[in-house]
Amino acid sequence: MSSAYLLVSHGSRDRRPEIAMQQLAKLVCNKLPENHNNSEHLVGIAALEMSPQPLHEQIQEFAKSAFGDCKLSQNQNRLKIVPLFLLPGVHVMTDIPAEVALAQQATGQDITIELQPHLGSHPNLEKLLAKQIAAIEAEAWILLAHGSRRPGSKETVEAMAASLPAVAAYWSGPPSLESRVKELVAAGYREIAILPYFLFAGGITDAIAASIEELKLQFSAVNFQLAQPLGASAELAELIWDLTDR
Numbered sequence: 001m002s003s004a005y006l007l008v009s010h011g012s013r014d015r016r017p018e019i020a021m022q023q024l025a026k027l028v029c030n031k032l033p034e035n036h037n038n039s040e041h042l043v044g045i046a047a048l049e050m051s052p053q054p055l056h057e058q059i060q061e062f063a064k065s066a067f068g069d070c071k072l073s074q075n076q077n078r079l080k081i082v083p084l085f086l087l088p089g090v091h092v093m094t095d096i097p098a099e100v101a102l103a104q105q106a107t108g109q110d111i112t113i114e115l116q117p118h119l120g121s122h123p124n125l126e127k128l129l130a131k132q133i134a135a136i137e138a139e140a141w142i143l144l145a146h147g148s149r150r151p152g153s154k155e156t157v158e159a160m161a162a163s164l165p166a167v168a169a170y171w172s173g174p175p176s177l178e179s180r181v182k183e184l185v186a187a188g189y190r191e192i193a194i195l196p197y198f199l200f201a202g203g204i205t206d207a208i209a210a211s212i213e214e215l216k217l218q219f220s221a222v223n224f225q226l227a228q229p230l231g232a233s234a235e236l237a238e239l240i241w242d243l244t245d246r
Contacts, residue, residue: 004043006062007021009085014203016201020232025045044062048096055095056099059100067111079112081096081115081116082119085118086119088156089150090150124242128233128236129160129195132195140166142168143168145170160197171204177208178211181219185219194225199231200229
């Protein structure tokens with residue numbers, strides 16, 4: 001049985017996330033057993049949005065490049081889709097499963113497409129975030145996530161924030177970064193750090209940095225620090241590899 005792995009991200013007009021995804025795919029490829037032939041073709045990347053092709057077509061194309069056109073019996077080839085999303089929002093719970101189903105219908109029985117758990121579900125993700133927090137000294141931390149319109153999705157962020165420990169804020173909804181800063185300042189904190197709960201640097205993290213510059217002007221007595229998003233790393237690749245349920 002042969003397996004291939006497709007890492008699916010949200011997609012962005014910014015080139016930086018795609019470059020980081022390519023780096024991450026190479027790191028995951030390094031996890032493959034040495035006896036895999038043409039292993040560079042067995043780990044790929046795709047985007048749910050901001051791509052010329054819909055995701056199901058990207059999945060089909062990757063399957064062809066990974067397994068070729070050979071006709072094998074059912075279940076001999078497996079394509080594992082790993083959603084690199086931190087929250088169980090609409091994309092993870094609805095959009096990606098629908099695209100995977102379309103790809104499976106078009107691919108037929110020669111390839112079994114398996115949707116793996118999303119990245120944010122891995123229990124060791126907290127350790128990566130805690131490592132970033134340990135590198136910066138601050139009196140209080142804000143975990144800043146994008147947010148989701150799916151009911152209940154905030155619970156994941158709140159639980160992660162509590163475990164770090166930090167308070168949660170959302171870029172696309174309440175409570176906002178500014179409101180959380182006001183609460184912490186009112187409580188007497190003067191050293192506040194923000195951890196973006198995002199995979200890679202991009203347009204949103206640039207906007208977060210600009211927002212923090214404005215907060216520095218508004219709260220001149222407060223020292224603000226901004227941590228980096230997760231980024232492509234061997235540690236993150238290890239979590240992704242673990243999610244493939246080998």
